[in-house]
Amino acid sequence: MSAMALFGQLLLGLINGSFYAMLSLGLAIVFGLLGIVNAAQGAFYMLGAFFAWMLGQYLGIGYWPSLLLAPIGVAAFGMLLERTIIKRVYNLDHLYGLLLTLGLFQIIQGLFVYWYGTSGQPYDYPEALSGGHNLGFMFLPNYRAWVVVASLILCFGTWFAIERTRLGAYLRAATENPTLVRAFGINVPLLVTLAFGGGVALAGVAGVLAAPIYQVNPLMGGNILITVFAVVVIGGFGSILGSIVTGLMLGVLEGFSKVFYPEASNMVIFAIMIVVLMTKPQGLFGRER
Amino acid sequence: MALEISGISASESKGRSLEWVAMAIGVVILIGAPFVIYPVFLMELLCMALFACAFNLLIGGGGLLSFGHAAFFGGGAYIAAETAKEFGFPFELAILAGTLTATFLGLIAGAIAIRRSGLIFAMVTLALAQAIYFLALRLPFTHSEDGIQAVPRGWLLGVVDLRDNMAMYYVTAGIFFLGYVLVRRVWKSPFGQVLRAIKDNQPRMISLGFPVDRYKLINFVLSAALAGVAGSLKAVALGLATLTDVDFTTSAAVVLMVLLGGLGTLMGPVVGAVITVSMDEYLAGIGVPVPVVIGVIFVLIILIFRRGIVGEFLYYLNRWQSRG
Numbered sequence: 279m280s281a282m283a284l285f286g287q288l289l290l291g292l293i294n295g296s297f298y299a300m301l302s303l304g305l306a307i308v309f310g311l312l313g314i315v316n317a318a319q320g321a322f323y324m325l326g327a328f329f330a331w332m333l334g335q336y337l338g339i340g341y342w343p344s345l346l347l348a349p350i351g352v353a354a355f356g357m358l359l360e361r362t363i364i365k366r367v368y369n370l371d372h373l374y375g376l377l378l379t380l381g382l383f384q385i386i387q388g389l390f391v392y393w394y395g396t397s398g399q400p401y402d403y404p405e406a407l408s409g410g411h412n413l414g415f416m417f418l419p420n421y422r423a424w425v426v427v428a429s430l431i432l433c434f435g436t437w438f439a440i441e442r443t444r445l446g447a448y449l450r451a452a453t454e455n456p457t458l459v460r461a462f463g464i465n466v467p468l469l470v471t472l473a474f475g476g477g478v479a480l481a482g483v484a485g486v487l488a489a490p491i492y493q494v495n496p497l498m499g500g501n502i503l504i505t506v507f508a509v510v511v512i513g514g515f516g517s518i519l520g521s522i523v524t525g526l527m528l529g530v531l532e533g534f535s536k537v538f539y540p541e542a543s544n545m546v547i548f549a550i551m552i553v554v555l556m557t558k559p560q561g562l563f564g565r566e567r
Numbered sequence: 568m569a570l571e572i573s574g575i576s577a578s579e580s581k582g583r584s585l586e587w588v589a590m591a592i593g594v595v596i597l598i599g600a601p602f603v604i605y606p607v608f609l610m611e612l613l614c615m616a617l618f619a620c621a622f623n624l625l626i627g628g629g630g631l632l633s634f635g636h637a638a639f640f641g642g643g644a645y646i647a648a649e650t651a652k653e654f655g656f657p658f659e660l661a662i663l664a665g666t667l668t669a670t671f672l673g674l675i676a677g678a679i680a681i682r683r684s685g686l687i688f689a690m691v692t693l694a695l696a697q698a699i700y701f702l703a704l705r706l707p708f709t710h711s712e713d714g715i716q717a718v719p720r721g722w723l724l725g726v727v728d729l730r731d732n733m734a735m736y737y738v739t740a741g742i743f744f745l746g747y748v749l750v751r752r753v754w755k756s757p758f759g760q761v762l763r764a765i766k767d768n769q770p771r772m773i774s775l776g777f778p779v780d781r782y783k784l785i786n787f788v789l790s791a792a793l794a795g796v797a798g799s800l801k802a803v804a805l806g807l808a809t810l811t812d813v814d815f816t817t818s819a820a821v822v823l824m825v826l827l828g829g830l831g832t833l834m835g836p837v838v839g840a841v842i843t844v845s846m847d848e849y850l851a852g853i854g855v856p857v858p859v860v861i862g863v864i865f866v867l868i869i870l871i872f873r874r875g876i877v878g879e880f881l882y883y884l885n886r887w888q889s890r891g
Contacts, residue, residue: 315686315689315690363866363870366870367869367870370869370873371570372685372686373570373632373685373686373689374570374869374873376686376689377822377826377865377869378865378866378869378870380819380862380865381861381862381863381864381865381866381869382862382866383862384819384858384859384861384862384865385858385859385862385863385866386862387858388856388857388858388859388861388862389856389859391856391858392856392859500815504693504694504697504815505697507690507693507694508690508694508697510690511683511687511690511691511694541705544701544704545698545701545702548694548695548697548698548701549698551691551694552679552695555679555680555682555683555691556679556682559682559683
């Protein structure tokens with residue numbers, strides 16, 4: 279076991295962990311506000327990657343503009359779905375929300391599989407971030423370092439926006455008591471739509487960031503979604519910071535297990551989920567609801 | 568607002584004679600169908616219908632929506648296929664081995680999952696099923712992508728040659744019928760009533776002294792076992808067990824079948840399975856992407872008719888009868 283391989287896997291684990299964090303963060307925001315678990319989150323992650331790829335393929339737009347444009351596109355699409363379809367199940371049992379978004383997920387993923395197949399499209403690293411640095415104990419590819427930094431900034435930025443700004447205060451208030459917040463003259467449905475857009479945009483950014491590392495594949499959303507569900511169960515839906523920390527932690531743990539026992543790396547998160555459920559069923563950061 | 572589960576208690580007195588008529592028609596169809604339709608297709612259909620009944624036992628009885636029932640279906644399928652092919656188990660023993668495996672998996676998964684309910688229960692079952700999927704991908708005996716193929720059907724009790732499609736069909740139909748009757752029996756039993764009461768008001772049942780968790784677990788294990796019967800039967804009847812049997816698409820497919828037919832109705836899962844399996848077969852033939860259609864149906868059911876086909880039928884029947 280070389281130190282190179284160990285740190286390489288840890289870095290990849292950290293990257294996966296930051297994707298888990300971004301996706302579960304988006305889930306937590308939408309869940310807190312609407313009580314709905316958005317199973318389409320994986321599809322928005324895939325759409326982020328695909329929009330970036332399509333912008334490059336059909337319009338010749340490079341990585342950096344795509345990093346902004348693709349998530350905006352994802353958010354716009356998400357908000358359209360929220361306004362037209364998803365809002366119809368808010369007053370129903372929340373399981374219907376899960377089933378409905380699962381249906382949307384299958385439609386989106388199914389269409390992309392139908393159009394593009396399951397083989398995956400390559401997406402090039404941005405020119406400025408090719409190459410890497412030798413840190414002595416490991417080789418650090420520039421792009422991967424960028425992904426970690428960018429996701430951390432984004433995660434903690436989201437945390438700051440929700441916990442420390444006025445808009446975030448409205449959002450949290452609407453989570454606690456939407457009727458009262460409406461009585462104060464705040465447009466809660468608009469707030470909900472924007473929060474939904476923000477939540478899926480996070481998945482979209484994660485998708486663009488992931489595109490050069492993994493290939494742009496229609497199935498990429500389904501694979502990550504189930505893991506993210508397990509992450510959410512482990513962390514509990516209680517806190518924003520909790521989802522970030524849990525996501526990062528589990529990604530790193532998964533990376534570790536890839537070094538020492540690769541056969542079990544897919545299982546490690548599920549094993550942790552089982553242990554957490556047996557000892558602290560509401561999740562590490564969860565509150566009993 | 569809760570899930571719209573059409574409990575059988577609602578239509579029990581009025582729908583009784585109607586139910587017997589429907590069951591009689593069902594039995595006639597069950598007997599006559601293989602003379603009109605290709606028996607192997609019917610076997611697949613019946614296995615999926617039994618699987619849907621098993622899933623429905625869980626949600627109709629306890630209101631718990633599992634997103635990972637493929638784990639028990641596929642787990643049963645793999646073990647039945649392996650024991651029949653490699654260990655030379657006779658038909659009955661292979662089905663039994665598959666069922667016991669699913670029961671055991673259900674006991675473990677159930678003990679973990681029933682600690683939560685609602686949305687989190689669904690997510691936990693999904694994650695546990697994914698763990699089983701990865702296990703199936705890794706274990707050598709499952710031959711990962713290839714699956715276990717060319718599973719011999721063998722002989723029923725050593726006398727009936729099941730290589731004959733008609734014989735195999737009637738055995739499948741018989742097991743399906745027994746499974747259906749079992750679900751019906753469970754629901755109408757005091758056990759089933761306790762389960763429905765737990766679904767309606769869990770704190771009250773706890774304070775009345777019912778061991779709520781044990782009831783839920785028993786129901787979960789029963790449902791898993793029946794899913795295992797369906798999976799084992801499918802593996803032997805169609806001669807193969809593959810990764811599709813344990814993966815998420817199968818879990819989602821069974822949710823769709825039951826939702827389409829009507830959550831908590833006895834006949835609903837069967838109706839849902841017939842439509843879904845036939846549709847799959849037809850659409851795959853003309854090159855339409857099946858998952859897209861399935862997704863669209865999901866969305867339409869939830870937006871427009873949440874009671875499902877049989878559920879809506881019973882609802883309007885009830886309204887009509889109480890008016891007239």
